[in-house]
Amino acid sequence: MEVSGASLAGLAAKHAFKLSCVNGTPGQELEINLPQIVDAFTGKTVLDVKFKTDIKVPGAMTQNTCFNDPGIVPDDPTVGFNRIVGSTVGTMDKGVQGIYLAEYQFRDGGKVIGDPNGDAGFWKITVFSGPLAGTLIATSDPGGSLILLDKGNQKAKPNAS
Numbered sequence: 001m002e003v004s005g006a007s008l009a010g011l012a013a014k015h016a017f018k019l020s021c022v023n024g025t026p027g028q029e030l031e032i033n034l035p036q037i038v039d040a041f042t043g044k045t046v047l048d049v050k051f052k053t054d055i056k057v058p059g060a061m062t063q064n065t066c067f068n069d070p071g072i073v074p075d076d077p078t079v080g081f082n083r084i085v086g087s088t089v090g091t092m093d094k095g096v097q098g099i100y101l102a103e104y105q106f107r108d109g110g111k112v113i114g115d116p117n118g119d120a121g122f123w124k125i126t127v128f129s130g131p132l133a134g135t136l137i138a139t140s141d142p143g144g145s146l147i148l149l150d151k152g153n154q155k156a157k158p159n160a161s
Contacts (some may be wrong), residue, residue: 001084001098006152008140010064021066028062028089029053039096040127040135051125058097060089074108079156082108089130101128108156119154120146
């Protein structure tokens with residue numbers, strides 16, 4: 001599944017990704033551009049920060065599960081799935097130290113923006129390891145609910161790549 005420059009309704013954050021249903025597939029990426037965060041290690045507010053999958057982090061691996069949600073029609077119904085749920089490890093730019101875990105789920109519900117069964121997503125970024133492990137850095141929804149896209153088109157791709 002992939003998308004670039006998408007945003008969830010009501011959020012200033014944007015996301016882009018290329019994710020596979022086959023764990024260990026090279027080239028998987030998730031990028032979330034956040035308007036601001038509070039650095040968990042320094043307590044300082046940092047503006048315009050980017051989280052990005054980082055394959056150089058020891059033990060980092062993107063883990064995904066794909067499935068078909070009945071009643072949701074993706075851009076290409078022949079791909080066999082319309083939802084991807086997973087996690088990846090990465091880093092932040094702008095000098096923000098640490099390793100972070102992003103957990104997410106994204107749905108391909110076709111191209112119509114605003115359709116209640118349309119493209120939607122959820123993501124949460126936490127500190128991955130050390131004494132602050134599990135500390136929440138940013139989330140698209142504190143309750144973990146999917147939020148419809150107001151920009152972009154998430155597309156499930158054949159062979160889940």
